[in-house]
Amino acid sequence: MHILDWIVLVGTLLAIVLYGIYKSRGNKNMSDYFLGSKEMPWYLVMFSVISTQASAITFISAPGQAFTDGMRFVQFYFGMPLAMLVVSFVFMPMFRKANVFTAYQFLEQRFDVKTRAFTAMLFLLQRGLSAGLTIYAPALILSSVLGWNIFVSNLVMGGLVIIYTVSGGAKAVAYTQFQQMLVITLGMFIAGFMVVKLLPEGVSFFDAIKISDAVGNMNTITTNFNMSDKYNVWSGLIGGFFLSLAYFGTDQSQVGRYLTGKSESESRKGLLSTAAVKIPMQYSILLIGALLVAFYHFHSSPLFFNEAVIQKIENTAAADDFHKLNTDFSLLEKKKKETAFAFLKAEDEQAQLQLKRDLKNLKSEEQKLRAETKSLIAQTDASVDTNDVNYIFMNFVLRYLPAGLIGLLIAVIFCASWSSTASELNALSSTSVIDLYKRLIITDRNENHYVFISKILTVFWGLIAIAVAQFASELGSMIEAVNVLGSLFYGTVLGVFVVAFFVKYIKGTAVFFAAVIAELIVIVLFKTDATAFLWLNMIGCVSVIVFGVLFQFIISARAKEEII
Structure with missing residues (x-):
């Protein structure tokens, strides 16, 4: 890279980290560290929620996804607006009313400690693995730009995000995510602008769309109902609804973001603003990949992008x-x-x-x-690894963008990774401390002790994520891999919360065993390729409800027999 790129890259990242540490000074207790003292306005909640979801994987892999498979991936998000309405008016108020640090803390109030611990462990497993993917994405770029071994790149990226997450907690995460999203928005706009600007004279934006459409890359909507097809309007509306409801409603990396809102109203505004912004944002990022299809009709492209x-x-x-x-x-x-x-x-x-x-x-x-x-x-x-979809966008950046802009686009990737990974590590440590350590292991220490332990566990989960990142290259398209991974667990956890909120007569033992059975069903369906991954979210959720009703009926019937 040019010296100007290094100045832009290092200057941008250093300014964001120092700002986050400055704004988070004075964290004194668990509420400060885990929930940012519940003082965030709605726009910080919105930026925090969006940037937690929109990791570096989104910005590296989504354009490549559109380049290879067209725009139909955007259907994945069609169920999200409705899910956000449910989260805003049902899940979030319940969590705030219960005055909890984590979503799973609520489940003990409703059911029992074993249900709380089981769902917390499912989250820790899924999110711990996903954090590895969000570290791998920018490490991939670092290794390409600097020629570093991917192992070293993973250590550098993981180590940097561990440092500033440990230093500032939820408050540092929220404040830096605002700055990071500004950099990300600017960077992706410039990337799309440059694709069009570098087209031959006389070839317009609309001409590029016309070419991309001619070869099938602008196809957005697939209406046929096919449970084996990963992306169609039905899998997006139904499967995507359940996935989004589970992710935003039960995943602590997101629950912890909107619980930082200074009021229920501010949290709701942040969530509903996210619902309004997300699909256009994702479409725009995918559109860069579709435009690259047209771009490479006029410019040379590598036969293999890595x-x-x-x-x-x-x-x-x-x-x-x-x-x-x-x-x-x-x-x-x-x-x-x-x-x-x-x-x-x-x-x-x-x-x-x-x-x-x-x-x-x-x-x-x-x-x-x-x-x-x-x-x-x-x-x-x-x-x-023969899958080069994750290299398509950055190959364009490194080949065709001028000095300075390369540094900015790489800063975008780093910001996206840090914002998402920091949220994940903060959620992993808070869940480990609140739902397992403080509840089951050491229950009677002061808050300083638990804040200290949470910092140790942040480092622990960061090291786990770095270890997982070493194997991420074998998973293909990262934007697909991270959502497949979530779909293996989200449906079951969502089912437990749906029962908690809406099926009041089902008790802890029934829902616990229903969740175990549902998770086994999901894993079997996934291993046998019986259905596309988005449907696993609905299947897991419905299975918990059905088996919960069945098991509660059996338990209640036996209790009546014993009384008689």
Whole structure:
């Protein structure tokens, strides 16, 4: 990178960290450390909720997702606005009324300690693994830019976020997330602007959309009902609703964010503002990937986007085979450019239709060459990750953006990672302390002791996340992987909370065993590929309710028999 990039990158990150530590000075007790003294206005709640969800994975992987699979991933978020209404008017008021630090604390008040501990442990397992992915995303960029080993990059990224999360707690997280989202918004706007600006003279934004649409990358809505299809309007509205309800309503990394609001009204405004902003925001990020499809009809793209892997291949016996594939790819790119210009100039409808078919055929040839390249890489070195979707956006940034902007875009990735990972580590430590350590292990110490233990546990979970990050390269598209991981646990936890709120006659023992059975069902369905991952959220939730009703009926019937 240019020296200007380093100045922009280091200056941006250092200013944010110092600001967060400054604003969080004076944390004295558990309420200060875990809930930021409940003094955050609605816009800080909104920024905190959005930036906790929109990790570096979103900004690295989403454009690549749209580049390879089109815009249909946005359907994943269609159920979110309705879920946020439920969270705003049901979940959040219940948590605030119960005056809890964590969501799972509420479950002991409603059920019993074993149900609280079980759901807390499901959260710790799922979120501990997910934190590893959010560390891996920027470490990937650091390793590409600096040529560092990915292990070293993971240590650096994880270590930095551990330091400022430990130093400031929830207050540092909330205040820095506001600054981070400003940097992220500016950076992603500039990235989209630069994709369009670097198009050939005479090719407009709308021309780029037209080309991307011609090859199928602007397809957003899929209406067919197919439970094996990951992204369609039904999986988004139904499965996405259950996933969003579980994530925002029961995941402590989010519950802890909106409980920092200085009033119920401020928390609600923050949540509803998030609901209004999220789909347009996600569509805009995906749109960058769709625009890159058009961009690479006029500019050269690598045959494989992880260029570090290509450098390794060129030093092996497979180099000649790779060069042949690359030559074929260069010829194909010339055809793509000529056909794209002809398509934009064509005025006759029949000519446009034929050129559109030609563009689609060229895309198929491109996909075939990329698949052959991945196969060659796998044959040459089986240990190399052949999924390059996470490198597509940053490859564009490093190849085509001028000095200064590269530093800003990398700062965006770092900010997104830190904001999300800091929330996760804060939630992991608060859940570990409040729901397990303080409740089950050492119950009678002063608040300073528990704040100290929470800092130790923040470091512990940070190290766990760094360890998980070492294996993240094997999971493919990170934006999919993190949501698949959540779907394995969210449905069960959501089902427990739905029973807690709405099915008053079901007691702790019944819901506990119902949750265990539901989680086993979800894992079996996932392992057998019986359904797309979004549906697991609904299945887990419904299973808890159904088995909870059944088990409570059996328990009540036995109790009546014993009385008789």
